[in-house]
Amino acid sequence: xxxxxxxxxxxxxxxxxxxxxxxxxxxxxxxxxxxxxxxxxxxxxxxxxxxxxxxxxxxxxxxxxxxxxxxxxxxxxxxxxxxxxxxxxxxxxxxxxxxxxxxxxxxxxxxxxxxxxxxxxxxxxxxxxxxxxxxxxxxxxxxxxxxxxxxxxxxxxxxxxxxxxxxxxxxxxxxxxxxxxxxxxxxxxxxxxxxxxxxxxxxxxxxxxxxxxxxxxxxxxxxxxxxxxxxxxxxxxxxxxxxxxxxxxxxxxxxxxxxxxxxxxxxxxxxxxxxxxxxxxxxxxxxxxxxxxxxxxxxxxxxxxxxxxxxxxxxxx
Amino acid sequence: xxxxxxxxxxxxxxxxxxxxxxxxxxxxxxxxxxxxxxxxxxxxxxxxxxxxxxxxxxxxxxxxxxxxxxxxxxxxxxxxxxxxxxxxxxxxxxxxxxxxxxxxxxxxxxxxxxxxxxxxxxxxxxxxxxxxxxxxxxxxxxxxxxxxxxxxxxxxxxxxxxxxxxxxxxxxxxxxxxxxxxxxxxxxxxxxxxxxxxxxxxxxxxxxxxxxxxxxxxxxxxxxxxxxxxxxxxxxxxxxxxxxxxxxxxxxxxxxxxxxxxxxxxxxxxxxxxxxxxxxxxxxxxxxxxxxxxxxxxxxxxxxxxxxxxxxxxxxxxxxxxxxxxxxxxxxxxxxxxxxxxxxxxxxxxxxxxxxxxxxxxxxxxxxxxxxxxxxxxxxxxxxxxxxxxxxxxxxxxxxxxxxxxxxxxxxxxxxxxxxxxxxxxxxxxxxxxxxxxxxxxxxxxxxxxxxxxxxxxxxxxxxxxxxxxxxxxxxx
Numbered sequence: 001x002x003x004x005x006x007x008x009x010x011x012x013x014x015x016x017x018x019x020x021x022x023x024x025x026x027x028x029x030x031x032x033x034x035x036x037x038x039x040x041x042x043x044x045x046x047x048x049x050x051x052x053x054x055x056x057x058x059x060x061x062x063x064x065x066x067x068x069x070x071x072x073x074x075x076x077x078x079x080x081x082x083x084x085x086x087x088x089x090x091x092x093x094x095x096x097x098x099x100x101x102x103x104x105x106x107x108x109x110x111x112x113x114x115x116x117x118x119x120x121x122x123x124x125x126x127x128x129x130x131x132x133x134x135x136x137x138x139x140x141x142x143x144x145x146x147x148x149x150x151x152x153x154x155x156x157x158x159x160x161x162x163x164x165x166x167x168x169x170x171x172x173x174x175x176x177x178x179x180x181x182x183x184x185x186x187x188x189x190x191x192x193x194x195x196x197x198x199x200x201x202x203x204x205x206x207x208x209x210x211x212x213x214x215x216x217x218x219x220x221x222x223x224x225x226x227x228x229x230x231x232x233x234x235x236x237x238x239x240x241x242x243x244x245x246x247x248x249x250x251x252x253x254x255x256x257x258x259x260x261x262x263x264x265x266x267x268x269x270x271x272x273x274x275x276x277x278x279x280x281x282x283x284x285x286x287x288x289x290x291x292x293x294x295x296x297x298x299x300x301x302x303x304x305x306x307x308x309x310x311x312x313x314x315x316x317x
Numbered sequence: 318x319x320x321x322x323x324x325x326x327x328x329x330x331x332x333x334x335x336x337x338x339x340x341x342x343x344x345x346x347x348x349x350x351x352x353x354x355x356x357x358x359x360x361x362x363x364x365x366x367x368x369x370x371x372x373x374x375x376x377x378x379x380x381x382x383x384x385x386x387x388x389x390x391x392x393x394x395x396x397x398x399x400x401x402x403x404x405x406x407x408x409x410x411x412x413x414x415x416x417x418x419x420x421x422x423x424x425x426x427x428x429x430x431x432x433x434x435x436x437x438x439x440x441x442x443x444x445x446x447x448x449x450x451x452x453x454x455x456x457x458x459x460x461x462x463x464x465x466x467x468x469x470x471x472x473x474x475x476x477x478x479x480x481x482x483x484x485x486x487x488x489x490x491x492x493x494x495x496x497x498x499x500x501x502x503x504x505x506x507x508x509x510x511x512x513x514x515x516x517x518x519x520x521x522x523x524x525x526x527x528x529x530x531x532x533x534x535x536x537x538x539x540x541x542x543x544x545x546x547x548x549x550x551x552x553x554x555x556x557x558x559x560x561x562x563x564x565x566x567x568x569x570x571x572x573x574x575x576x577x578x579x580x581x582x583x584x585x586x587x588x589x590x591x592x593x594x595x596x597x598x599x600x601x602x603x604x605x606x607x608x609x610x611x612x613x614x615x616x617x618x619x620x621x622x623x624x625x626x627x628x629x630x631x632x633x634x635x636x637x638x639x640x641x642x643x644x645x646x647x648x649x650x651x652x653x654x655x656x657x658x659x660x661x662x663x664x665x666x667x668x669x670x671x672x673x674x675x676x677x678x679x680x681x682x683x684x685x686x687x688x689x690x691x692x693x694x695x696x697x698x699x700x701x702x703x704x705x706x707x708x709x710x711x712x713x714x715x716x717x718x719x720x721x722x723x724x725x726x727x728x729x730x731x732x733x734x735x736x737x738x739x740x741x742x743x744x745x746x747x748x749x750x751x752x753x754x755x756x757x758x759x760x761x762x763x764x765x766x767x768x769x770x771x772x773x774x775x776x777x778x779x780x781x782x783x784x785x786x787x788x789x790x791x792x793x794x
Contacts, residue, residue: 001337003503008510011768015775022780162784166526169781170734 016158023161027132029175030168034184037083037129038171043189044081044094045133050103053078055189056094057112058086060245063297064112067188069307074314076107080189085125087117088222092229093142099236100138108239108314111229115262118222122146128163192300193293220265230273241314242266244279246306248292278313285309318358320567321520328355333574341498345472348575352477356441363439366403367475373399374449375470378456378463386459393457397450404446407439412644441481443641445474447606452488454610461488469495478571482564484582484602487609491572491579499576508761509573511771515749515757516566518774521782523742524560527552529783530731530739535701538710543718545727546711553701554694555743558586561600562755569756580605583755587693590685592658595693603641607634627663632656642700647708651699658692738781745777 030038031046043049053076055065062082070078081094091111099105127147133139134153143150153160164172174182185191233240269275283306285291291302298306318325332351336344357364377396381389414430421428452470455461464470473492479485486492534541534549541549565582572579582601589595596604612634619626632653639652662669673681702708728736749770753759760767 001501004506007507011771011775014772015779018772018776019779022776158779161780162782166732166735166738166783170732173734 019161020158023157025176026161026164026169026172029172029177029179030129030132032175032179032182033171034182034186035171037126038132039184039186040081040083040189041129041133041139043079044097045101045136045139048101048103049079050077051079051098052076052107054095054098054106054109055080055082055112056091056109057082057243057245058114058117059084059297060114061110061112062189062191063193063293064245064303064306065110065310066190066192066300066303066307068190069304070311071188073308073311078188082112082189083125087119088225088229089142090124091117092225093138095229095232097136097138099232105236105238108241109229109233110241110243110310110314112245113242113266114245118220118226118262118265128165128168131160131163134160190303192303193297194299223265226269230269230275233275234273240273240275242269242275242277243310244277244281245296246280246283246286246298246302248289248295249282249286250289278310280306280310280313283309318355320564321517321525329571329574336575337501344499345468345495348477349468349472349475352472352475352480355477356475356480359440360437366407366439366442367445370400370403370446370449371471371474374453374474375464375467378453381453381456382463389457393453396453400446400449404442407437407442409640409644444483444485445480447485447603448474448488451485451606451610452492455488464488464492466496476572476577478568478575479579482561482568483600484565484568484580485606486579486602487606491577494577502576504762505576506574507767508757509570509575511757511760511767512570512573513567514570514771514774514778516563516568516570517782518742518778519559519563519566519746521784522778523739523746524556524563525783525785526735526739526742527556527559529735531556531701535703535707535711538707538714541714541727542721542723543714543716544720544724546714547718548724548728550694550698550711550715552739553697554587554690557697557700558583559746581756585750585755587690588686589689589693590682591662591689592655592692593662595689596655596659603638607638611637624663628660631660631663635659646705647699647702650705650708651696654692654696654699742777742781 031042033039053067053070053074055061055067055078059082061080062084065080065082067078067080070076081098083090083094086094095109124143124146127143127150130139130143131150131153134143134150140150140154144154149163153163161169230240232238263277266275266277270277285298285302285306288302291298291305293299293302318328328351332347335347339347353364356367373396377392381392384392418428418430452473456463464473470492473486473488473495476486476491476495479491531549531553534546538546562583569579569581580602584598584601586595586599589598612630615630615633616626619629622629635652635656636649637652638655639648639650642648642651698711699705699708702711749757757770760770
């Protein structure tokens with residue numbers, strides 16, 4: 001029996017060491033990757049670059065605001081930390097992690113808000129992308145709330161590699177072998193969407209001047225995170241803006257969703273923490289189909305025009 | 318509880334530990350409880366079926382053994398009738414019901430049996446029913462004495478490593494071993510664990526990864542080029558082999574760890590030079606069962622017919638073999654194709670012998686292998702397709718196969734890394750099985766080589782396994 005246990009430990013041990021080594025190698029490669037959200041997470045965790053403006057939110061931030069355009073006009077250094085599917089807890093973690101790093105605080109933070117962002121989340125989109133940083137305490141604490149696999153990786157790191165699919169292993173290997181040959185579509189976190197991807201067969205609603213969208217019943221349980229963000233920004237003297245992003249409203253229609261319950265919920269923060277709210281849901285751009293990739297996301301051209309507008313709007317405010 | 322899951326590994330570790338810690342007289346009880354626990358986790362009601370089948374066959378054998386040969390037949394018939402009825406009802410009722418309804422509908426006649434009987438196939442029923450039948454027939458023909466201990470017999474039927482998808486054990490194999498004392502044998506345990514590891518490798522690294530490539534093609538064949546569909550059909554031959562032989566490796570390995578040897582199921586099936594040989598190398602336990610309990614009795618009964626008896630028996634055997642795999646017309650066609658080709662091989666045996674003598678051996682063998690392998694791949698289209706229309710769509714795509722640049726882009730969608738892993742793993746599997754036999758028996762007692770093999774295969778399994786447990790294909794049968 002002792003001989004068997006020794007045998008199993010030896011074989012298991014050697015395999016675990018090799019598997020863990022491979023996990024570390026893939027992690028190294030993924031940290032070098034310039035695709036998906038890997039560069040954004042790397043910027044968050046590893047970079048010491050001083051960004052004066054941070055764009056935070058879901059894909060509505062990631063695809064709608066181009067920091068390069070913003071920087072060229074404002075002469076500031078900004079970065080887009082938008083993460084697809086992110087809710088307010090996610091934004092809270094990103095802001096906290098950024099402020100935790102060893103660089104000056106940003107001058108302003110802009111959070112793209114939609115009513116659904118304030119609902120509580122039961123999972124996070126694509127948590128595997130955080131696995132290369134599972135040793136980072138703040139990242140781990142956040143991801144482990146929604147994803148039990150990262151807990152397993154912490155205690156049995158040799159099994160970490162089993163959580164990566166072939167696509168990620170491939171990205172990891174490319175990141176190890178050809179780190180200098182990797183190209184990226186990301187521009188300081190901004191991911192441009194192609195202008196010609198709009199589905200032309202979409203049937204537009206009839207010509208109505210004011211489409212009343214009945215909002216879904218929302219829990220707004222993320223408001224506690226919102227409060228903490230506001231408090232932190234006030235303490236650190238960071239200007240905080242809530243932005244209601246543009247949406248496509250065809251044929252002159254306008255949305256009333258952002259002016260309902262959602263604004264009422266935001267009002268206390270606006271007053272208490274001097275937060276500014278910029279409602280961009282009914283801009284002229286919202287009626288131009290050629291500016292949109294789909295109903296919610298601007299295309300590259302739309303993002304450029306909107307970023308220019310955002311910049312001037314910020315100066316005005 | 319799937320074999321390729323952490324819950325099975327935990328379950329197996331607990332069973333093995335308990336098995337060797339307790340005295341021999343309690344070991345069978347532990348295994349029986351574990352086997353029923355393992356089976357009932359699928360669905361509690363399934364336990365009733367296997368219980369009924371076990372009790373019925375056990376007591377029928379006891380009664381038969383006490384009777385003279387002339388008096389035995391009625392008990393045998395009753396037992397077979399009930400066992401086959403259970404199998405028929407749960408596996409084939411929907412199939413026949415649907416077909417009869419269609420026929421009645423065609424002739425505009427009212428069909429009385431509704432379509433509301435949603436019967437779910439109890440996993441493993443085809444395998445354990447064949448075991449109960451073979452046991453009763455063995456006792457009937459005085460090939461063995463009935464088992465005295467009901468618990469031992471129940472364990473033979475429900476033994477968890479082979480319960481869900483075989484191998485189909487004859488009563489003269491496992492049942493005899495269950496009555497002999499097994500001891501803690503270091504070498505046997507190491508061999509068993511190595512075999513299990515090999516099975517996991519084949520299933521998790523190759524078969525499950527290939528399913529990502531193959532499943533979408535069979536679901537929507539018209540979305541893919543003919544060349545890609547053809548390549549997918551070849552890939553399926555490896556998927557089904559790795560899936561089923563992987564399961565068998567795990568079953569044989571798990572049994573070996575517990576000290577029992579169960580029968581092998583595969584012996585290099587894809588090197589066969591004719592279809593008859595293929596079936597002597599593929600799913601051996603089923604082929605042997607069909608040969609012993611169906612083919613041979615038919616030939617014996619129709620011995621006056623001469624060569625035609627062989628053809629007749631071959632047809633019946635392979636149609637039923639196809640139908641055994643599943644209640645679908647595609648399986649009937651699969652069986653028919655095997656029957657037709659094997660009958661052809663029987664009839665042309667002398668002519669082919671003449672051809673083989675007039676051609677260089679390597680040319681003849683090469684052509685034979687090529688034709689056999691391609692026939693097997695072709696017939697597997699009916700095996701894998703969801704229905705006949707789907708199989709025809711696949712064949713239609715293949716008939717328009719060309720190898721344009723589109724083929725590369727289609728493979729590229731699957732991912733260069735995945736394709737690389739699949740190719741490397743298949744080559745590794747073929748080399749290992751060629752050098753050390755599919756049972757890896759040639760690795761026995763080679764200490765250093767064993768360490769290297771186990772460490773490398775385990776690392777490969779962890780590093781490139783596709784860890785989204787998928788059901789074994791043969792669980793559907």
